[in-house]
Amino acid sequence: MxxxxxxxxxxxxxxxxxxxxxEKQPLNAxxxxxxxxxxxxxxxxxxxxxxxxxxxxxxxxxxxYYGNYLAGDATSLGDAxxxxxxxxxxxxxxxxxxxxxxxxxxxxxxxxNLVLEKVPAIQMDANLKKRVLxxxxxxxAVYYHYLILLFGDVPLITKPQTNPSDFLVARNSKxxxxxxxxxxxxxxxxxxxxxxxxxxxGRATQGAAKAFLAKVYLYRKQWNEAASKAKEVIDSKxxxxxxxxxxxxxxxxxxxxxxxxxxxxxxxxxxxxxxxNNYDAPRGSGFxxxxxxxxxxxxxxxxxxxxxxxxxxxxTVFRDGDVFQGIPYSSSTSSTGYxxxxxxxxxxxxxxxxxxxxxxxxxxxADLLLMYxxxxxxxxxxxxxxxxINTVRARKDVNLALLSSGxxxxxxxxxxxxxxxxxxxxxxxxxFDLIRWGDAATYLKSIGKTNYKEGVSELLPIPQAERDINxxxxxxxxx
Numbered sequence: 001m002x003x004x005x006x007x008x009x010x011x012x013x014x015x016x017x018x019x020x021x022x023e024k025q026p027l028n029a030x031x032x033x034x035x036x037x038x039x040x041x042x043x044x045x046x047x048x049x050x051x052x053x054x055x056x057x058x059x060x061x062x063x064x065y066y067g068n069y070l071a072g073d074a075t076s077l078g079d080a081x082x083x084x085x086x087x088x089x090x091x092x093x094x095x096x097x098x099x100x101x102x103x104x105x106x107x108x109x110x111x112x113n114l115v116l117e118k119v120p121a122i123q124m125d126a127n128l129k130k131r132v133l134x135x136x137x138x139x140x141a142v143y144y145h146y147l148i149l150l151f152g153d154v155p156l157i158t159k160p161q162t163n164p165s166d167f168l169v170a171r172n173s174k175x176x177x178x179x180x181x182x183x184x185x186x187x188x189x190x191x192x193x194x195x196x197x198x199x200x201x202g203r204a205t206q207g208a209a210k211a212f213l214a215k216v217y218l219y220r221k222q223w224n225e226a227a228s229k230a231k232e233v234i235d236s237k238x239x240x241x242x243x244x245x246x247x248x249x250x251x252x253x254x255x256x257x258x259x260x261x262x263x264x265x266x267x268x269x270x271x272x273x274x275x276x277n278n279y280d281a282p283r284g285s286g287f288x289x290x291x292x293x294x295x296x297x298x299x300x301x302x303x304x305x306x307x308x309x310x311x312x313x314x315x316t317v318f319r320d321g322d323v324f325q326g327i328p329y330s331s332s333t334s335s336t337g338y339x340x341x342x343x344x345x346x347x348x349x350x351x352x353x354x355x356x357x358x359x360x361x362x363x364x365x366a367d368l369l370l371m372y373x374x375x376x377x378x379x380x381x382x383x384x385x386x387x388x389i390n391t392v393r394a395r396k397d398v399n400l401a402l403l404s405s406g407x408x409x410x411x412x413x414x415x416x417x418x419x420x421x422x423x424x425x426x427x428x429x430x431x432f433d434l435i436r437w438g439d440a441a442t443y444l445k446s447i448g449k450t451n452y453k454e455g456v457s458e459l460l461p462i463p464q465a466e467r468d469i470n471x472x473x474x475x476x477x478x479x
Contacts, residue, residue: 060276265359312422
């Protein structure tokens with residue numbers, strides 16, 4: 001699948017210098033004075049706002065590992081001290097992975113803010129201007145959504161910071177940030193198209209804005225609003241489930257009919273590739289050009305969540321007896337006897353050692369259907385929730401028995417929780433689900449993660465390096 005967003009030159013915005021002999025810029029330099037003049041500039045600046053999603057801390061070595069490790073669904077082989085802290089719930093405020101996440105999100109916010117400030121003054125096609133501004137609003141909302149989930153209260157910055165004093169900002173309440181997220185997503189859904197031609201495949205769509213808005217409402221327990229917004233996505237008829245579950249994770253079917261929003265990667269383009277293939281592949285297995293590092297080992301507890309007849313286990317986890325690209329899998333390569341499968345693409349003509357083109361999925365249709373079921377059930381409409389959870393279970397090559405009628409709200413809630421665990425397993429959503437359900441403390445202690453501290457472990461620490469340069473930043477409790 002051709003990647004279209006991040007193949008553009010990433011724009012570096014350079015400031016001028018006070019020294020007279022340095023004031024003259026090279027004729028081909030990109031500066032704040034000669035940029036933001038054309039529609040091409042507007043599109044390139046918007047492309048740059050997408051790019052931090054790819055960085056270490058978010059799309060790569062970020063959301064997926066947080067979601068799997070913190071939930072106890074996976075463990076690493078302990079090579080990286082930063083991730084060992086995270087999976088063991090003994091995170092320090094100088095953790096490098098945590099700081100990468102903070103920095104990547106705020107780089108994305110800065111770039112989105114620049115688009116929203118500079119593009120309105122450009123003389124360009126009105127429809128294209130509306131779209132790029134909507135894309136920037138969507139991206140800013142997504143960055144803030146993940147900052148809130150990971151850090152709680154965070155600084156809300158909606159304008160480019162130009163003076164030194166602008167950088168000394170305090171944390172805003174989650175409620176203030178959520179109100180901005182909702183406003184941004186509403187602006188985005190009003191300005192984004194339903195679909196794109198192939199040349200722009202992968203950009204944020206109206207459906208992506210609505211789906212994230214549904215997720216935000218779900219996290220806020222605004223059940224009717226979440227259900228209403230999810231239904232709008234369903235009623236658009238743009239998305240549907242693949243008959244074959246694993247088509248969500250094949251290179252040939254990326255950005256397909258089940259995809260609502262993916263972080264785009266492209267290999268052999270100078271830093272635009274993904275490294276997850278090599279890091280998730282079983283250690284020394286030969287599945288990848290560098291052998292595989294085996295950083296993501298599903299736990300026995302996670303594997304046991306699946307019923308014996310659920311084919312999604314085989315699509316999610318490498319087990320003894322599996323053969324991948326002609327190479328037998330051996331459980332001896334893993335600390336748990338299993339390895340994660342969904343983001344392992346192996347070897348191929350367009351795959352480097354730590355440079356693969358596999359996208360990371362932030363939102364797919366099955367997630368949206370399960371969110372809709374959950375919102376309906378929590379709103380007291382349990383009878384209406386069956387259709388959508390059963391649609392997921394009835395996918396052609398999953399084909400599990402439909403849930404029996406007559407379930408109570410509590411029984412349906414339990415069924416939805418389990419369905420999210422197995423349908424979306426190893427996709428980085430589990431931790432955030434446990435937190436929003438209020439299940440984290442009880443569940444993690446039940447599986448032996450005794451380092452979990454209620455009132456502390458729900459959030460990551462604010463990076464100490466950020467607090468050193470901005471004394472207005474307070475620390476999360478317990479760090």
